[in-house]
Amino acid sequence: MRNPGIHARLLIAVFAIIGCTTFALGYMGMNITHQFVQTRFEERISFLAKYLALNAELGILIDDKPMLQRLAINLLSEKDVMGVTVFDRSDGELASILKETAEPLSVIDVPVLLSRSQEVSPFQWNEDADGNNLPIGRVRIVYSTGGIEQLLINMRSRFIWLSSGIVMLAAVIFYFLSHSLVAPLTKLAQAARDVERGNHDMRVQPGSLPETRELALAFNSMLDSLERSSSALEDVYRKMIHQKNLAEMGKFSMMVAHEVKNPLSIIKSSLDVLKEDMSITADNTMVRYMEDEIQRLNRLIEDFLAFAHPAKPMFRRVEINSLIREIVMRFDLQKAKLPVKISTDLLEEPCHVNADPDLIIRVFDNILKNAFEANGDKGIVNVSISREGETLYIDVEDHGGGVDPENIEKIFEPFFTTRSKGSGLGLAYAVQVLRTHGGAITVKNKGEGGAVFRVTLPIE
Ligand SMILES: Nc1ncnc2c1ncn2[C@@H]1O[C@H](COP(=O)(O)OP(=O)(O)O)[C@@H](O)[C@H]1O
Numbered sequence: 001m002r003n004p005g006i007h008a009r010l011l012i013a014v015f016a017i018i019g020c021t022t023f024a025l026g027y028m029g030m031n032i033t034h035q036f037v038q039t040r041f042e043e044r045i046s047f048l049a050k051y052l053a054l055n056a057e058l059g060i061l062i063d064d065k066p067m068l069q070r071l072a073i074n075l076l077s078e079k080d081v082m083g084v085t086v087f088d089r090s091d092g093e094l095a096s097i098l099k100e101t102a103e104p105l106s107v108i109d110v111p112v113l114l115s116r117s118q119e120v121s122p123f124q125w126n127e128d129a130d131g132n133n134l135p136i137g138r139v140r141i142v143y144s145t146g147g148i149e150q151l152l153i154n155m156r157s158r159f160i161w162l163s164s165g166i167v168m169l170a171a172v173i174f175y176f177l178s179h180s181l182v183a184p185l186t187k188l189a190q191a192a193r194d195v196e197r198g199n200h201d202m203r204v205q206p207g208s209l210p211e212t213r214e215l216a217l218a219f220n221s222m223l224d225s226l227e228r229s230s231s232a233l234e235d236v237y238r239k240m241i242h243q244k245n246l247a248e249m250g251k252f253s254m255m256v257a258h259e260v261k262n263p264l265s266i267i268k269s270s271l272d273v274l275k276e277d278m279s280i281t282a283d284n285t286m287v288r289y290m291e292d293e294i295q296r297l298n299r300l301i302e303d304f305l306a307f308a309h310p311a312k313p314m315f316r317r318v319e320i321n322s323l324i325r326e327i328v329m330r331f332d333l334q335k336a337k338l339p340v341k342i343s344t345d346l347l348e349e350p351c352h353v354n355a356d357p358d359l360i361i362r363v364f365d366n367i368l369k370n371a372f373e374a375n376g377d378k379g380i381v382n383v384s385i386s387r388e389g390e391t392l393y394i395d396v397e398d399h400g401g402g403v404d405p406e407n408i409e410k411i412f413e414p415f416f417t418t419r420s421k422g423s424g425l426g427l428a429y430a431v432q433v434l435r436t437h438g439g440a441i442t443v444k445n446k447g448e449g450g451a452v453f454r455v456t457l458p459i460e
């Protein structure tokens, strides 16, 4: 058999407690009332008998039968009195009257004695040898006990109905009370089962009782935190798969890059030999195309390898003004043929950072290249250094169209590019290198057009 739940247990307990209490108290009360009513009834009948005996005294003395008969008739009109008989000293009937009835009957006999006021009467002989007053006759009342018994039966059945009613009422009240206690628990169990089946969005309604309300709120907040951690777990899982795919792709691309790099250098050197053998001049368009494309491919592979297989930084103490000067000089040399200019705004005092200059140079190479691409390979790009406490800022500012606000979050991700010949690796590489240096890179669009890329580095 199933174990009874809280609801059933509470109901059984209340039924038992209230039932026992009501019946025990009622039974005691009933008995007391029963006895009280019974005694009152018997006292009344005995009073009537004594009253009759007192009034019959004279009638017996003077043997006045009609008077005694009237007395008997009078008494017969009393409730429950069914018959009256008056006897003389030798039990001869002086008066008698009896009602017909089917009810159960009882009898009370009371002797008729001479009252003290008659002491000086000529009936002195009515005392025995010890001076006790001897009876001069006897009265008998036959009475019905049917009425009182009916009354007691009525009382008993009323008591039973009343106590049953009280027990039922208490049970009904308690049923709803315990239902209101148990219902939230049942709902909570149902909700837990729903959650187990995977319905993580469901929440329980807080009930009206403070305790169950507290329970429901705690349950809901547990579900919230469960949802948060499961979505975090899903995120991590998704990222892991992404990373795994990326790693697989990375391995494959590394292999391709290495495989392409060697034939490319063979093509390049063969082209040089061919140029010399066939005395092709440097301004031959075909050869220029080939050389440009070989250079572009080479650069792409180098960018990729630098990103996918980052070199371990070789940190040294570097003076930032001279490093920037060197970067700008290299760039000027590369872009000597283009109408571009880099203006610098350096620090007045030397400032040292702990960095790998080769990697930092490559980072700025990427940023400056982007800046000139944005500028349309003309105009000015401004590089300025500033410091704030222990942090160094290097801002590269162009006058191009700025970064599309829609892409501003994505431009640092690997392979994100908006350029037809771009690799999308320049800024991702910068993020990677600066992270190993304890720095960062951010971007802001200027109101008047153009973007400012800010590199942050910790001062040594
Ligand atoms: N100075 C800039 N002005 C506007 N957009 C830029 C600038 N620098 C970078 N971007 C945007 O960021 C993207 C990613 O840059 P990058 O990582 O260097 O890759 P790539 O240059 O190969 O496209 C670019 O395609 C471009 O949309």
Ligand SMILES: [Mg+2]
Pocket (backbone or CB within 6 Å): 366, 369, 370, 422, 425, 426, 427
């Ligand atoms: Mg770039």
